[in-house]
Amino acid sequence: MLLVSQLINGLQLGSIYALVALGYTMVYGIIKLLNFAHGEIIMVGGYIALFSLTLGNFHPVVAALLTVAGCTLLAVILEKLTYAPLRFAPRLSLLITAIGISILLQNVAQFFFDAAPRSFPASELFPVGTVMLGNVSVAYTSLVTIVLSIVSMISLTILVQRTKLGKAMRAVSEDTEAAQLMGVNVNNVITFTFAVGAALAGIGALLFVARFPQVTPTMGAMLGLKAFVAAVLGGIGSIPGAMVGGYAVGLIEVLAVYVGLSRWTDGLVFLVLIIVLLVRPTGIMGRKLMEKV
């Protein structure tokens, strides 16, 4: 039974990684940028959730919506202000900019909110308690996390596969110039992609603070890095890949704990990444372009 509850634990953790990994993979897919400021979006989301609940005294649903909206708005502003002017700059400039924004956001948060961790009132956000599935008791938080992330991922898949905007995203990601010739406003599609990635990160932030109930200026760094590993593991640029990679990282971590290697969890995650990349350099779901000329 311990194994089953650990697996559920792993799915919970994996759901969070998957949501965050989607933001990395979508932005990479569309402008080939490894957006290292993505983790900080989650950190900002954590503070928004915290202050909406404690200072604002808002209803949890309102607090959750504010968090997602705040993350989305921040990402759109950052994209317009910093990445958009660099659209035709070398990719290295973009990467360095992303790292710069990441450091800037961490320091701004430290300046205003203090470096000390603030505890997060998780019980105000999600109901406390457990449900019995068979003879395994599962925390509500785990259940909510898994269900909410699956719903988010299904919605994202429908958006990308079925809607006009989703097709435009895929077109821009495959061939920006050709998409422009079809009449696609590429700048809007890129901004929209950042917005969707950040909205998922906002949901991820809520689920993360529900699981680890404290907020710090650097909380996004390790979560962001793990999610980035998940995206690369799954095949960066691939949306199903980010989902698979997220769950894989989550499960590796809890299984490491289960077999008694709890001090090695982070190391094991990176070890698996290295092994997968040695065997399949494009990641689990990353595909080589099938091209016939």
Add this chain to the structure above:
Amino acid sequence: MLKVNNIDVYYGNIHAIKDISFEVAESEIVTLIGANGAGKSTILKTISGLLRSKTGSITFAGESIDHTVSHAIVKRGLAHVPEGRRVFLQMSVQENLEMGNYTQQKSTMHSRMEDVFTHFPRLKERRKQVAGTLSGGEQQMLAMGRALMSRPKLLMLDEPSMGLAPLLVEQIFEIIEELHSSGVTILLVEQNAHMALTIADRGYVLETGRITLADDAKALLANDAVRRAYLGG
């Protein structure tokens, strides 16, 4: 329909297009011929707004498009089939055509697609197939079909014969004539000068970024200098 007046285009410091002017009248087929690197594709990219000219002006259907962004130019009825076809390889044939319909109403998409299939029956057979698995000729058909989805008044084709077997080249050119007779004006860029001049009304010869000759297609076909340089004797 299309008027290009004294444009100059640069790639960084390279002066790729030097003071070029030409025009395409309604229901004409006009061709730009010239060797590799003469600037043919650059001209088309400038017209569709992917590149900008430093000087001069471009008008389409009586309106200036000098400052119009490329996604808005498509909407005005100017479609560009780029060099190398550039279909979306990871999307299905149908999805590629849907992308072609991007600026148009969704309600008319299916009837439009059927029109495209009458010109390219092969695409109908392959509509569910991923574009990356099509042959070169089929990809060219898809690129043209995709451009037609936007109901263009002017269709710009960049090297439609590139890399295709002679039989397929003939087939593609037959389709171009067919489209032309259905009322589409065509600006054709080709290295295969013979084929291009055979179906065109008028032609321009391009050498290292300048237009060196402009005449009726028949006259160019008979021109000694053109024959020596582009038609193999």
